[in-house]
Amino acid sequence: MTGAGIAVTDADLLAYADGRLDGERRAVVEAWLADRPEDRLRVEEWQRQNAVLHAVLDPVEREPVPPELTAVLRTAPRRRALPDIAAAAAVAVAFVAGLAAGYVLWNAPAEQASLKELATVGLDAHRVYAVEIRHPVEVGADEEQHLVAWLTKRLDTPVKAPDLSAEGLRLLGGRLIPSGDKPAALLMYEGDSGERFSLLIAREPTARMTSFRYTEAGNVGAFYWMDSGAGYALSGPADRNRLLRIARAIYEQLDN
Amino acid sequence: MPIDRRELEGLIPALRRYARGLAGDRSAADDLVQECLALALDRERQFRGPHLRPWVFAILSNVGRSAHRKRARAPVLADVDPADAGADPATRVTVLAALSALPDEQRQPLLLAAVEGFTYREIADILGIPIGTVMSRLSRARATLAERLEGAEIVALRRTK
Numbered sequence: 001m002t003g004a005g006i007a008v009t010d011a012d013l014l015a016y017a018d019g020r021l022d023g024e025r026r027a028v029v030e031a032w033l034a035d036r037p038e039d040r041l042r043v044e045e046w047q048r049q050n051a052v053l054h055a056v057l058d059p060v061e062r063e064p065v066p067p068e069l070t071a072v073l074r075t076a077p078r079r080r081a082l083p084d085i086a087a088a089a090a091v092a093v094a095f096v097a098g099l100a101a102g103y104v105l106w107n108a109p110a111e112q113a114s115l116k117e118l119a120t121v122g123l124d125a126h127r128v129y130a131v132e133i134r135h136p137v138e139v140g141a142d143e144e145q146h147l148v149a150w151l152t153k154r155l156d157t158p159v160k161a162p163d164l165s166a167e168g169l170r171l172l173g174g175r176l177i178p179s180g181d182k183p184a185a186l187l188m189y190e191g192d193s194g195e196r197f198s199l200l201i202a203r204e205p206t207a208r209m210t211s212f213r214y215t216e217a218g219n220v221g222a223f224y225w226m227d228s229g230a231g232y233a234l235s236g237p238a239d240r241n242r243l244l245r246i247a248r249a250i251y252e253q254l255d256n
Numbered sequence: 257m258p259i260d261r262r263e264l265e266g267l268i269p270a271l272r273r274y275a276r277g278l279a280g281d282r283s284a285a286d287d288l289v290q291e292c293l294a295l296a297l298d299r300e301r302q303f304r305g306p307h308l309r310p311w312v313f314a315i316l317s318n319v320g321r322s323a324h325r326k327r328a329r330a331p332v333l334a335d336v337d338p339a340d341a342g343a344d345p346a347t348r349v350t351v352l353a354a355l356s357a358l359p360d361e362q363r364q365p366l367l368l369a370a371v372e373g374f375t376y377r378e379i380a381d382i383l384g385i386p387i388g389t390v391m392s393r394l395s396r397a398r399a400t401l402a403e404r405l406e407g408a409e410i411v412a413l414r415r416t417k
Contacts, residue, residue: 014391020376046402049370049401049402050370050371052405053277055347056352057276057367061270063269065268066286068286069268069289211294211297
């Protein structure tokens with residue numbers, strides 16, 4: 001009997017069931033199984049599990065990929081061009097502070113939650129205020145200086161109203177809205193055909209730069225992202241390309 | 257090192273499959289994938305190569321682990337979409353429910369080995385655990401799954417191999 005003297009472990013049986021053994025070892029396991037019906041039953045059960053899991057999950061792989069997933073890859077903002085030494089130092093600092101690279105990943109959930117919430121708050125506010133004919137904003141663009149100073153004070157973070165005239169949008173004004181238990185700023189813009197876009201700005205002291213994410217509900221869509229110290233959500237009619245152009249313009253203007 | 261966007265895009269179908277096994281329902285799974293892709297781009301500098309696939313699956317495993325903790329054992333809503341080919345809806349619900357009853361630490365190595373075809377060595381690296389731990393978790397996952405699926409009516413399966 002080949003390999004009768006070599007103990008066959010559970011790990012061997014698992015590897016056999018998963019088809020991971022080379023010829024020689026496989027022969028040893030097969031010889032072992034020939035005499036042990038109870039192990040053979042287990043191996044067959046595991047192979048049946050593999051078949052079941054493939055049958056249930058493989059169809060997912062053949063589904064068309066939802067466009068919002070491929071959009072993530074196209075919309076990531078370019079990273080700031082740091083000089084190499086500064087970049088290396090930043091990595092080193094992040095590494096030490098995080099104790100291990102795993103830190104950044106473990107830290108992600110909190111960031112993920114507040115990011116998603118940003119989009120929800122932004123979309124909700126947009127739906128409520130963008131339809132207002134007479135009172136879409138609390139403070140109008142004619143008092144832009146006052147608006148910006150007021151929001152900066154309440155949010156405790158610098159608020160600027162990006163100039164979106166290159167995108168065919170003019171500032172209507174802004175208002176203070178609640179985001180969770182914190183104040184946030186909502187700036188409203190209007191285009192030539194009366195279409196409106198809202199930019200939510202919330203203070204996020206621990207925010208690091210993220211990519212753009214896109215979400216859509218009904219006929220309203222939003223791009224949302226974080227940059228150092230603040231979170232942003234741009235909501236408007238669900239035209240992804242136009243929203244993205246505007247989001248990029250905002251990102252570039254606020255990026256300094 | 258910079259990651260190849262096209263290669264990353266090519267991994268999306270497999271990432272969606274893994275995520276569906278982790279999260280059960282489609283929209284929760286696609287949220288995980290979206291987060292995973294965004295993180296992969298954000299963390300591009302941490303990619304040391306040589307292979308993108310295990311690195312991205314490691315990110316998705318992390319995202320899935322924390323998401324699952326947060327969901328606090330919500331019931332499985334396996335979406336029953338008639339457009340889906342493959343196993344019949346009852347089988348799908350049964351299997352996804354059995355999967356969701358496993359702890360993450362068992363579900364992840366099981367899916368990576370049985371469905372995604374990673375080697376045990378790769379799984380150890382992806383999950384950041386010793387290979388012996390991979391084997392013992394796989395063993396427990398398979399034993400629990402066998403109990404859960406016992407007696408359940410599993411139909412419309414094609415046999416593999």
